[in-house]
Amino acid sequence: MRFLLRIQFLKLKNWVTRSSAAERIKAASFACLGLLFFGGLHWGFFRFLTVIRNVELIGDLLLLKILAMAFMTSFLMIIFSSTLASFSTLFFARDLSMLVHTPLPYRTLFAFKSLETTIFSSWMMVMSLLPFLAAYGQVTGQGPAFYFLLTALGIPFVWIASALGIALSLALMCLFPARRVRDVMLVLAVLICTGLFLWVRWLAPAKFLRADTMEFLIQYIALLETPTAPFLPSYWLAQAVGGFAAGRVADALQFGGILVGTALAVTGGLLYFGEKAYYGGWSSAQESPRRNRPAPLGREWRWVPSLFGVRFRAFLGKDLAVFRRDSNQWSQLLMLLSIVAIYLISIRKLPLDTRFLRGLISFLNIGMVGFVLASVGLRFVFPAVSLEGRSWWALRSAPMGLWEILWGKFLGGVVPIAAMGVALVWVSNAFLGVDRFIVWLSNGTVFVMSITLAGMGVGFGALFPRFGLENVAQIQTSAGGLVYMATSLFYVGVTLALEAVVVRAHYFSGRSFGNTSETVFIFTALVLLNIVAFTTPFLLGKLKLERADL
Structure with missing residues (x-):
């Protein structure tokens, strides 16, 4: 036992003593x-x-x-x-x-x-x-x-x-x-x-x-x-x-x-x-399941639309097959879905008698859904690049560009995240019985938020790759995972702060939007926020992988 603990201590000691000044500044x-x-x-x-x-x-x-x-x-x-x-x-x-x-x-x-x-x-x-x-x-x-x-x-x-x-x-x-x-x-x-x-x-x-x-x-x-x-x-x-x-x-x-x-x-x-x-x-x-009958080539990507091309469809099918075979990932997804179900039941049982309270809870529910989506992105989207592990060099040697790889990771994550987010907020609004304006606002916000959070997950995952780790828990709790989670929460908070002006005008002045200049400013700020939040980590991650010596 002391021998194994000493190895871990030496690994930590070597990381501290041999790390560069830039790595120490980053850790600080x-x-x-x-x-x-x-x-x-x-x-x-x-x-x-x-x-x-x-x-x-x-x-x-x-x-x-x-x-x-x-x-x-x-x-x-x-x-x-x-x-x-x-x-x-x-x-x-x-x-x-x-x-x-x-x-x-x-x-x-x-x-x-x-x-x-x-x-x-x-x-x-x-x-x-x-x-x-x-x-x-x-x-x-x-x-x-x-x-x-x-x-x-x-x-x-x-x-x-x-x-x-x-x-x-x-x-x-x-x-x-x-x-x-x-x-x-x-x-x-x-x-x-x-x-x-x-x-x-x-x-x-x-x-x-x-x-x-x-x-x-x-x-x-x-x-x-x-x-x-x-x-x-x-x-x-x-x-x-x-x-x-x-x-x-x-x-x-x-x-x-x-x-x-x-x-x-x-x-x-x-x-x-x-x-x-x-x-x-x-x-x-160490045992492997025995296949009773041969699987036809291409079965894994039959569900992908043909407009993407054979290479891209095969790549998405490969990711789906890996996810299906990893019991750790989908079992945690089941646990997450159970927590979401309990959350929905709790909303259903809230004694909300006024239109304002229902609208307030519905608006705050956008932030809660954003937090859930950020957690899902941290667990399933952020580790997507790192989980390629030692096979990353083989993937880079394939006839696929880095853009195709990153966009494949993005599409593989954004579809389930968006579906889950929209379904969650739609069911919540149905339970609360809010008006049509809040329904459209919350559904649209969560849909855009799903796209941005998935892009941030792929981008930060590429910016902080950990190809040497096989444990997903180690990847998502690394420094990159903490940066992704903190940035995601900040993004969700800013989105809510901007939309709070619109919701306040809707309930207190009876208008769905405030004055024209205020509405244009908020809409422009939301568009710029999502563009910056999506493209910045995505481009930086692509640049990091291009310069990486693997």
Whole structure:
């Protein structure tokens, strides 16, 4: 284990000591950008939690409930993320073909890869929680001991969630042939979707927006006092942290001890399971499904219109075939669709009685859909160039220009993104019952936004290629992925800010547009914004790939 960790340390040391001045400046710039982003999140969480705590009678109960729900959501997301990431790190990583045949015990190799999986699958969730937890500590007036407790208990909490996901993936690889894991993951995704749906519907938070009677208030307080999944480590962590914040040190010690003890037991069980089953699971992953009948040439691109030409159609068909064979990608798409379905149901259940409230939620829904599309672009469009991997040189040697390759990646991503975005906003507007002007505005905005976000994904993916990585999670959490996500959110925010003037004029003055000069200015600004946001990363990415020495 020390030998493998030393290799990783030397890789990091060599990157730090041998990086050029330009690379160090770029890393420092990304760090500053990240600090600004987290500072903004901390400010928003602080304002939100301050308002929550000032609620009479139930403020402290609300804080504890929100903390428990945040931990439970993070726990479930880490389990699912580690399950998907472990397929790449534990079974399909390129270095495994060498490491498995070294004198290293399988127990050591499994432990190292499990640690690697934990880091890859949880760091983004942990970074997202940090501003929230810092704001929680600030609102409740905590000192350094509070953050030390969070760190001490957060490590076993994350490890338990990741270990459960790793154990699940190992069991799947041992119990099912590699070609059947896709079907099993589909069943698991459906079960998770059903569980999340039932959980959200059980809470039914929208009805408490009308808590104007004592009966509703009593029911709400009873709901807040009900434990949130007391059998999960998320509940133990919330009770330990909340108890310490309230001065109940005994609760912190009790639930913290349960959490640490469970982490030790899970570690022992996982290592024993890995020692017995890891090699068999890895061997199963190397199997290939047998084709019972030959596939006719060109079947993969029959769905592409013939006007694109044979080369372009074959390229798009190749990308579709790769996506269809990668269970990691489409299983995450199923998870995303389930979250979208729950979001739509939540909108359907909102008690909105006025035309203005329905229009306001519909307008804010454009921003939410934009965020969803940016997340989809980060997961599926941004890594498209990097996923070519070592075959990029073969693709560049083919009788296709770089423009054709990039446009093929763009078309392969923009069609599903646009279809998903327009369908999502159309269903939302149908649930809300907004007027025709808002329907046309939101549908048109989301359609244009889909095109721009897909172009930005391909452009930034070409500008920050990572051909040496086979794990999609590593690609999307790289520096380029962070730049793409930050730029996408800025683009969505500017779009909403410009259109807010039009929506305000529609509801307050009764006109669909303001004065002529104002309308022309907003329309021109939106056109220029989308042109710049689309073409700038696209052209810079093309220039970067042309100059790359591959």
